Amino acid sequence: MENREISKAVITRLPRYYRYLGELLESGVERISSNELSTRMKVTASQIRQDLNNFGGFGQQGYGYNVKYLYTEIGKILGIDRQHNLIIIGAGNLGQAIANYANFEKRGFIIKGMFDINPRLIGLVVRGIEIRGVDDLEQFIKDNDVQMAALTIPKTKAPEIADRLVNAGIKAIWNFAHVDLNVPDDVVVENVHLSESLMRLSYRVCSMQDRKKEEERKARGES
Amino acid sequence: MENREISKAVITRLPRYYRYLGELLESGVERISSNELSTRMKVTASQIRQDLNNFGGFGQQGYGYNVKYLYTEIGKILGIDRQHNLIIIGAGNLGQAIANYANFEKRGFIIKGMFDINPRLIGLVVRGIEIRGVDDLEQFIKDNDVQMAALTIPKTKAPEIADRLVNAGIKAIWNFAHVDLNVPDDVVVENVHLSESLMRLSYRVCSMQDRKKEEERKARGES
Numbered sequence: 001m002e003n004r005e006i007s008k009a010v011i012t013r014l015p016r017y018y019r020y021l022g023e024l025l026e027s028g029v030e031r032i033s034s035n036e037l038s039t040r041m042k043v044t045a046s047q048i049r050q051d052l053n054n055f056g057g058f059g060q061q062g063y064g065y066n067v068k069y070l071y072t073e074i075g076k077i078l079g080i081d082r083q084h085n086l087i088i089i090g091a092g093n094l095g096q097a098i099a100n101y102a103n104f105e106k107r108g109f110i111i112k113g114m115f116d117i118n119p120r121l122i123g124l125v126v127r128g129i130e131i132r133g134v135d136d137l138e139q140f141i142k143d144n145d146v147q148m149a150a151l152t153i154p155k156t157k158a159p160e161i162a163d164r165l166v167n168a169g170i171k172a173i174w175n176f177a178h179v180d181l182n183v184p185d186d187v188v189v190e191n192v193h194l195s196e197s198l199m200r201l202s203y204r205v206c207s208m209q210d211r212k213k214e215e216e217r218k219a220r221g222e223s
Numbered sequence: 224m225e226n227r228e229i230s231k232a233v234i235t236r237l238p239r240y241y242r243y244l245g246e247l248l249e250s251g252v253e254r255i256s257s258n259e260l261s262t263r264m265k266v267t268a269s270q271i272r273q274d275l276n277n278f279g280g281f282g283q284q285g286y287g288y289n290v291k292y293l294y295t296e297i298g299k300i301l302g303i304d305r306q307h308n309l310i311i312i313g314a315g316n317l318g319q320a321i322a323n324y325a326n327f328e329k330r331g332f333i334i335k336g337m338f339d340i341n342p343r344l345i346g347l348v349v350r351g352i353e354i355r356g357v358d359d360l361e362q363f364i365k366d367n368d369v370q371m372a373a374l375t376i377p378k379t380k381a382p383e384i385a386d387r388l389v390n391a392g393i394k395a396i397w398n399f400a401h402v403d404l405n406v407p408d409d410v411v412v413e414n415v416h417l418s419e420s421l422m423r424l425s426y427r428v429c430s431m432q433d434r435k436k437e438e439e440r441k442a443r444g445e446s
Contacts, residue, residue, distance in 0.1 A: 011426055015419035019401065042403070078422045079429030093323060097316035103401075103418060109425070147428065172428040174421060178242065178326075180265070188431060190424035194415065195326060196238035198397060199301045201413035202332070203234055205370065205395040206302030208411060 006077075010051050014074055016041070017051070021071040033064040080107045084172075085145055089161055090152035091116035091124070091131040094176055098150055099126045112144045117157070134161070138168040148172040155179035229300075233274050237297055239264070240274070244294040256287040303330045307395075308368055312384055313375035314339040314347070314354045317399055321373055322349045335367045340380070357384070361391040371395040378402035 020041055024032060034052075038045035052065070075081055086104075088095045091114045098104070099111055114131045116122060124131045132140070140146070149170050151158055158177030165173060166187055173189045175181055181189050243264055247255060257275075261268035275288065298304055309327075311318045314337045321327070322334055337354045339345060347354045355363065363369070372393050374381055381400030388396060389410055396412045398404055404412050 011423065014426070015416070015422040018422065019416075019419070077426065079425040080422065082425075082429065084425060084428075093316045093320035097320060098417070100316060101417070104421065107418070107422070109421060148424070171431070172424050174424050186431060186435075188424060188427040190420055190427070192415070192417065192420055193238070193242075194321070194324070195330070196242070197413055197415055198327065198332060199238040199241065199303065199330070200234065201371070201395050201397050201411065202302040202305075202307060203237070203300065204411040204413070205307075206305065208394070208409060212409075 006054050010054055013043075013051055014078055018071065018074045018078060018080075021067055021074065024067045025071055029067055031064040032067055037065070082108055084109050084148050085112045086110060086148040086150060087113045087115065087141070087144075087146050088150045088152060089115045089134070089137075089165075090150075090176075091118070091121045091126065092152065095150070095152040096126050098152065099129060109148070112146055113140055115140075134164075137164060141165070141168040141170060146170065148174065150174040150176065151181075152176045229277050233277055236266075236274055237301055241294065241297045241301060241303075244290055244297065247290045248294055252290055254287040255290055260288070305331055307332050307371050308335045309333060309371040309373060310336045310338065310364070310367075310369050311373045311375060312338045312357070312360075312388075313373075313399075314341070314344045314349065315375065318373070318375040319349050321375065322352060332371070335369055336363055338363075357387075360387060364388070364391040364393060369393065371397065373397040373399065374404075375399045 020037065034045040034048045037043075037048050041048070052070070072081075086109050088098055088111060091099075095114060095116070099114060105111070111127075111129055114126060114129050115134050115137060116131050117134055119133075121131050122133045147170060149165050149172070151161065151165075151173055153161060155177045158175070158179050159181060162173060162175075162181045162183060166183055171187055173181060173183065173187065175189050175191050176194070178193055178195060180191070183189055243260065257268040257271045260266075260271050264271070275293070295304075309332050311321055311334060314322075318337060318339075322337060328334070334350075334352055337349060337352050338357050338360060339354050340357055342356075344354050345356050370393060372388050372395070374384065374388075374396055376384060378400045381398070381402050382404060385396060385398075385404045385406060389406055394410055396404060396406065396410065398412050398414050399417070401416055401418060403414070406412055
């Protein structure tokens with residue numbers, strides 16, 4: 001499995017399959033056909049078959065997919081069967097929102113520590129995790145075998161902290177700071193740029209409005 | 224401009240161009256060539272030319288792009304030159320993080336109200352915005368000419384609230400709840416599924432590790 005190359009587009013869709021399969025499991029569904037899954041997920045059945053064929057032999061003709069098996073296998077591919085030790089840099093609202101999201105832990109993401117530079121936050125405890133200053137960041141990463149860091153700090157501070165994280169051995173950065181980070185090839189960065197997401201929403205609602213106005217104008221016989 | 228069809232892939236990239244152009248503007252850069260922009264953004268120059276050609280005539284051969292003009296035009300395309308009245312449903316950490324993000328307001332996203340069902344939050348004030356109960360949600364949307372809603376509530380409550388929002392005239396939902404919403408065709412939804420993003424990070428760091436192990440195994444002469 002590890003040697004198989006899976007396209008980026010498929011990988012992007014896997015977490016969504018994982019979510020739907022998890023919901024099916026919770027509601028006691030054992031088998032599902034690509035057609036049923038297609039209706040639920042609003043993806044074509046052929047897309048589903050194509051995507052899931054990447055992992056070979058999950059589905060059987062006329063029999064459907066074994067939900068639990070597929071859920072488990074996709075979980076393995078996504079690395080959710082392993083434990084990931086995580087720290088959160090930035091203990092503001094966003095950092096605390098992440099710390100409070102219990103589901104992450106269920107999926108193997110263990111929050112080992114939280115850090116901030118704001119003296120008013122240092123020493124506070126969020127969901128059993130004490131907020132620390134960044135002075136002992138490197139030591140903490142070593143002592144707690146941390147590989148992942150969520151970066152929920154302003155963009156001005158992010159590049160400097162990212163450098164420190166990388167030097168201390170962090171291999172994965174979940175970056176919420178609104179800046180692109182420069183990291184070595186063996187470090188992965190997943191960006192969550194909220195304002196870019198909001199702009200895409202704005203674009204879509206505006207072009208919808210413009211299209212509507214245009215249609216109304218045409219309906220009134222104006223050119 | 225409004226009639227031109229721009230591909231989804233280009234739209235997805237526009238907010239990033241907008242961010243880089245904004246940073247250039249702030250640092251006083253008036254013109255930039257596609258080659259320079261390419262180096263900064265780590266995108267090929269031909270990709271940049273192709274993307275920006277969609278909007279016609281921004282760049283001039285041997286002269287570069289006018290940063291301010293391009294910034295303004297992309298802003299218009301993204302609808303950032305208009306005012307968007309926004310409410311936030313869910314005043315927990317994530318909702319408060321959004322309310323506290325001052326940059327949104329600078330880009331025309333005006334937060335008119337915050338709502339929650341938790342009685343301990345109702346009545347509190349975040350950045351000058353009072354948290355309200357959801358009882359008067361529909362009336363508030365009408366009174367304040369709200370078109371957009373950020374949904375930062377648990378997935379169990381999200382579909383019901385989304386229905387109420389749509390019935391009250393909301394045209395755009397920024398959905399942080401971990402569920403796909405069913406909305407009519409004239410309502411747009413932009414999803415931010417944080418746990419899916421974290422799983423993509425997990426996948427990428429795991430496949431990096433596996434690849435490394437494989438290489439080490441080969442280097443040791445094992446097959």
